[in-house]
Amino acid sequence: MTAQFVIVGVVIVGAVVYVSCRLWKEWRHSQSGCSHCPANHLNSKK
Amino acid sequence: MKPAIAFLGNPNTGKTTLFNALTGLRQQVGNYPGVTVERKHGQLTTPHGVVELIDLPGTYSLAAQSPDEEVVANVLRGHQKGEQPLSGVVVIVDASNLKRNLYLVSQVLEVGLPTIVVLNMMDIAKRRGVTIDVTALEKRLGVPVIPMKANVGGGVTQLNAALMQVVAGQIKIPKPVGLRDPETGKWQSGRTDACGDHPIAQEAVARYNWIRGVLHGIVFQVPSTRSHFSDRLDKVLTHRVWGTVIFVIVMLFMFQAIYSWAGPLQDMIDNGVSALGEWVGSWMPSGVLKDLVQDGVIGGVGSVLVFLPQIVFLFLFIAFLEDCGYMARAAFLMDRLFARIGLSGKSFIPMLSSFACAIPGVMATRTIENRRDRFVTILVSPLMSCSARLPVYTLLIAAFVPSVTWMGGLLGFQGAMLFAMHALGFAVAIPIVWILKRTVLKGATPPFVMELPSYKMPSLKLVGWRALDRAKTFVQSAGTIILAMSVVIWALSYFPTADHNYFAMMGHAIEPLVKPLGWDWRIGMSVLAAFPAREVVIAAMATSFNVNVADGDDSSGILQALQNATWPDGAPLFGLAVAMSVMIFFALCCQCGATVAIIRRETNSWKWAGFAFAYMTILAYLAAAIVYQVMAYFGVGI
Ligand SMILES: Nc1nc2c(ncn2[C@@H]2O[C@H](COP(=O)(O)OP(=O)(O)OP(=O)(O)O)[C@@H](O)[C@H]2O)c(=O)[nH]1
Ligand SMILES: [Mg+2]
Numbered sequence: 153m154t155a156q157f158v159i160v161g162v163v164i165v166g167a168v169v170y171v172s173c174r175l176w177k178e179w180r181h182s183q184s185g186c187s188h189c190p191a192n193h194l195n196s197k198k
Numbered sequence: 199m200k201p202a203i204a205f206l207g208n209p210n211t212g213k214t215t216l217f218n219a220l221t222g223l224r225q226q227v228g229n230y231p232g233v234t235v236e237r238k239h240g241q242l243t244t245p246h247g248v249v250e251l252i253d254l255p256g257t258y259s260l261a262a263q264s265p266d267e268e269v270v271a272n273v274l275r276g277h278q279k280g281e282q283p284l285s286g287v288v289v290i291v292d293a294s295n296l297k298r299n300l301y302l303v304s305q306v307l308e309v310g311l312p313t314i315v316v317l318n319m320m321d322i323a324k325r326r327g328v329t330i331d332v333t334a335l336e337k338r339l340g341v342p343v344i345p346m347k348a349n350v351g352g353g354v355t356q357l358n359a360a361l362m363q364v365v366a367g368q369i370k371i372p373k374p375v376g377l378r379d380p381e382t383g384k385w386q387s388g389r390t391d392a393c394g395d396h397p398i399a400q401e402a403v404a405r406y407n408w409i410r411g412v413l414h415g416i417v418f419q420v421p422s423t424r425s426h427f428s429d430r431l432d433k434v435l436t437h438r439v440w441g442t443v444i445f446v447i448v449m450l451f452m453f454q455a456i457y458s459w460a461g462p463l464q465d466m467i468d469n470g471v472s473a474l475g476e477w478v479g480s481w482m483p484s485g486v487l488k489d490l491v492q493d494g495v496i497g498g499v500g501s502v503l504v505f506l507p508q509i510v511f512l513f514l515f516i517a518f519l520e521d522c523g524y525m526a527r528a529a530f531l532m533d534r535l536f537a538r539i540g541l542s543g544k545s546f547i548p549m550l551s552s553f554a555c556a557i558p559g560v561m562a563t564r565t566i567e568n569r570r571d572r573f574v575t576i577l578v579s580p581l582m583s584c585s586a587r588l589p590v591y592t593l594l595i596a597a598f599v600p601s602v603t604w605m606g607g608l609l610g611f612q613g614a615m616l617f618a619m620h621a622l623g624f625a626v627a628i629p630i631v632w633i634l635k636r637t638v639l640k641g642a643t644p645p646f647v648m649e650l651p652s653y654k655m656p657s658l659k660l661v662g663w664r665a666l667d668r669a670k671t672f673v674q675s676a677g678t679i680i681l682a683m684s685v686v687i688w689a690l691s692y693f694p695t696a697d698h699n700y701f702a703m704m705g706h707a708i709e710p711l712v713k714p715l716g717w718d719w720r721i722g723m724s725v726l727a728a729f730p731a732r733e734v735v736i737a738a739m740a741t742s743f744n745v746n747v748a749d750g751d752d753s754s755g756i757l758q759a760l761q762n763a764t765w766p767d768g769a770p771l772f773g774l775a776v777a778m779s780v781m782i783f784f785a786l787c788c789q790c791g792a793t794v795a796i797i798r799r800e801t802n803s804w805k806w807a808g809f810a811f812a813y814m815t816i817l818a819y820l821a822a823a824i825v826y827q828v829m830a831y832f833g834v835g836i
Binding site: 153156157159160163164166167168170171174175178179 | 485486487490678679681682683685686689730791792794795
């Protein structure tokens, strides 16, 4: 049971971190002039 | 340092097609001007080493007017930041339209770089009855001229050989065209009359005189019947009445087809997801981990993933219509309407791209010269219904709009509703443009000359690629941001206890805010959770309406969960009115962090990004509230 809670906890923390990173990345992206937009990333493998 | 060679030419001449053929990349290609708006790099491996190829946006002249054209002029002159000086240029010209295309060539020849001229679209030139004496042209221009059919790879070998000569330094810098008097610097236009006095006019006259001389006696045109047919077709397709009627029918058919054709595939994915849920349920010990996997992960991601077929079909259709040349006619059709509100048809192309995704749409505004017009277009582009809204519409329409079809299933009620939702954003954009053009972004209506591309048999490979790329992006987002958000929402609605969870607590707090829209807290929270990415709303609804994929032998879990949802007093929660208010909110709201970010970047100001977000959100809220209240007042769809 405890093991289950640990795994679930890790997954939740991971998800929260991921969402925050995504938002952070978007913010950074709006600051810079890079062309690696989500919709464009397939196009920009330089 | 690797030698760099740039590809430039008029818009829609096949630069990117050729660039892709040489580098093996898959940059976007489309049969309308203004597809490429950023420079793109690729590599060509030759026996003499690697060459860096640069694909540039299309331009008619080196006198830059719009941001995308500026990039071309800067790269060519070696002024672009982060770009090395070029070793050579390849000018791609449309062989069926040499006269206009040579204008740019005459300017490029003056830059002083080794130059290759590619005569692309030889097949179309031939179809139109144009023959060109290539050897004579080569002599007159003083640079290698290579005939090409880039879409089928004809001529690529010769170009490869010529590129190698450039790298090896075997191609001389062309003699300047010499159109200016070396002493006075005046254009030698041969005209001194007052109306041609302006240097720009003088330059144009001088260059066209030169072009006439170059082409004299080496280009022959026999009248052909084919082009008459395409002219007649254009007359109908861009006709104010018939063109509009045809456009609406094409759209109605497309959206109904998305329903009818994607349905069976959708059921298959749905069954697969349910089976996976059951299988996991059969061996995992019950407990918190099983709940997470079943309800959070499989339930959340699975409920979004079932919409993959619709996305793929939408993109197949859009790519098909673009590549055959029809979309450019639609843009032309819109020009008249746009002129009345103060924009030109040029703004329609970015708006059209925004139906796929607002991000490339906002970037496509770089082809617009006037800064204010560009900003107006940027501000309304996110109103166009992007493909991320499609799952929301299809789900709610499938649940609450009767599936009546006519004409053997070609047209139908649900398809018409889906079309209406896509038309809504466009319809709302019109008064907004009108207001913006008369207040904060005042300015005259820009002139617009749209070049209609020739009709083509769409390339199946290209169309397939577009759909495949999109499918990949969709699956990727399902596996990343949607997965993560699903887990977060699941956690919020699971802890501290299933009955008194955080999700519900927050939901009850915001319920008064969404009550006027006819929503309960579960809808409100699901919509709120969708601000990082729109598709999340479906995963969130799946979680908050407690759809358990495992105990569904019915393949439409979420659909029925929505239909059966009730208020605490037992009255049904959803009806057409609530479904409409949710859809309208989605149609108009700027629920996309990436779009806000790109607006910030392209306008270089938080002010405009904030403005776009604020006006769209307020508009969405008001429109949804009004529609719901009116429908409720008349007792429709409650
Ligand atoms: N028939 C024919 N079609 C071609 C040829 N080369 C390219 N095309 C088509 O022409 C259209 C335009 O091609 P693109 O490569 O996007 O043109 P581009 O010059 O990059 O256009 P912009 O980026 O908008 O300036 C596409 O539909 C191509 O499939 C050709 O030699 N013959
Ligand atoms: Mg291009």
